[in-house]
Amino acid sequence: MGKQVGIIPFTGRVGPLIGYRVGNQYLVRSMPAQVRQTPATRRSAQDFGKASRLGRSLRNAIHPQLTVPSDSTLGRPQRF
Structure with a gap:
Protein backbone atom coordinates (compact mmCIF):
# COMPACT_ATOMS: atom_id res chain seq x y z
CA MET A 1 0.00 0.00 0.00
CA ALA A 33 -3.79 -10.77 -10.93
CA GLN A 34 -6.39 -13.44 -10.23
CA VAL A 35 -9.02 -14.04 -7.56
CA ARG A 36 -9.74 -17.67 -6.78
CA GLN A 37 -12.96 -18.66 -5.07
CA THR A 38 -13.85 -22.17 -4.18
CA PRO A 39 -17.53 -23.16 -4.27
CA ALA A 40 -17.51 -23.09 -0.45
CA THR A 41 -16.19 -19.51 -0.23
CA ARG A 42 -18.65 -18.36 -2.90
CA ARG A 43 -21.52 -19.95 -0.97
CA SER A 44 -20.28 -18.37 2.25
CA ALA A 45 -20.17 -14.92 0.60
CA GLN A 46 -23.73 -15.37 -0.65
CA ASP A 47 -24.91 -16.39 2.82
CA PHE A 48 -23.18 -13.37 4.34
CA GLY A 49 -24.91 -11.09 1.82
CA LYS A 50 -28.32 -12.56 2.68
CA ALA A 51 -27.68 -12.14 6.41
CA SER A 52 -26.51 -8.56 5.86
CA ARG A 53 -29.67 -7.65 3.92
CA LEU A 54 -31.86 -9.29 6.57
CA GLY A 55 -30.03 -7.38 9.31
CA ARG A 56 -30.64 -4.09 7.49
CA SER A 57 -34.34 -4.89 7.18
CA LEU A 58 -34.55 -5.64 10.90
CA ARG A 59 -32.70 -2.45 11.86
CA ASN A 60 -34.99 -0.36 9.65
CA ALA A 61 -38.09 -2.04 11.09
CA ILE A 62 -37.01 -1.63 14.72
CA HIS A 63 -35.57 1.90 14.47
CA PRO A 64 -38.91 3.79 14.80
CA GLN A 65 -39.68 1.87 18.01
CA LEU A 66 -36.42 2.84 19.75
CA THR A 67 -36.36 5.63 22.30
CA VAL A 68 -32.58 6.05 22.28
CA PRO A 69 -31.06 8.85 20.18
CA SER A 70 -29.62 7.90 16.81
CA ASP A 71 -25.88 7.22 16.68
CA SER A 72 -24.46 7.96 13.25
CA THR A 73 -21.01 6.61 14.20
CA LEU A 74 -22.22 3.00 14.26
CA GLY A 75 -19.98 0.94 12.01
CA ARG A 76 -17.35 3.64 11.58
CA PRO A 77 -13.88 3.34 13.06
CA GLN A 78 -13.31 5.49 16.12
CA ARG A 79 -10.42 7.96 16.14
CA PHE A 80 -8.63 8.47 19.42
Missing part, protein backbone atom coordinates in the same frame (compact mmCIF):
# COMPACT_ATOMS: atom_id res chain seq x y z
CA GLY A 2 1.40 3.31 -1.00
CA LYS A 3 0.37 6.84 -0.14
CA GLN A 4 -1.04 8.97 -2.91
CA VAL A 5 0.89 12.17 -3.43
CA GLY A 6 -0.43 14.56 -6.01
CA ILE A 7 -2.88 17.31 -6.67
CA ILE A 8 -5.95 15.10 -7.16
CA PRO A 9 -6.22 12.00 -4.96
CA PHE A 10 -8.68 9.36 -6.16
CA THR A 11 -10.79 6.54 -4.84
CA GLY A 12 -11.91 3.63 -6.92
CA ARG A 13 -10.28 1.81 -9.78
CA VAL A 14 -8.01 3.38 -12.37
CA GLY A 15 -6.48 0.76 -14.65
CA PRO A 16 -4.66 -1.80 -12.48
CA LEU A 17 -4.66 0.51 -9.42
CA ILE A 18 -7.21 0.81 -6.64
CA GLY A 19 -7.30 4.06 -4.70
CA TYR A 20 -8.97 4.32 -1.31
CA ARG A 21 -9.18 6.59 1.69
CA VAL A 22 -8.41 5.72 5.31
CA GLY A 23 -9.06 8.61 7.68
CA ASN A 24 -7.45 11.62 6.04
CA GLN A 25 -4.96 9.63 3.99
CA TYR A 26 -5.40 8.49 0.41
CA LEU A 27 -3.75 5.16 -0.32
CA VAL A 28 -3.28 3.05 -3.43
CA ARG A 29 -2.77 -0.65 -4.08
CA SER A 30 -2.58 -2.82 -7.15
CA MET A 31 -5.30 -5.21 -8.24
CA PRO A 32 -4.65 -8.90 -7.77
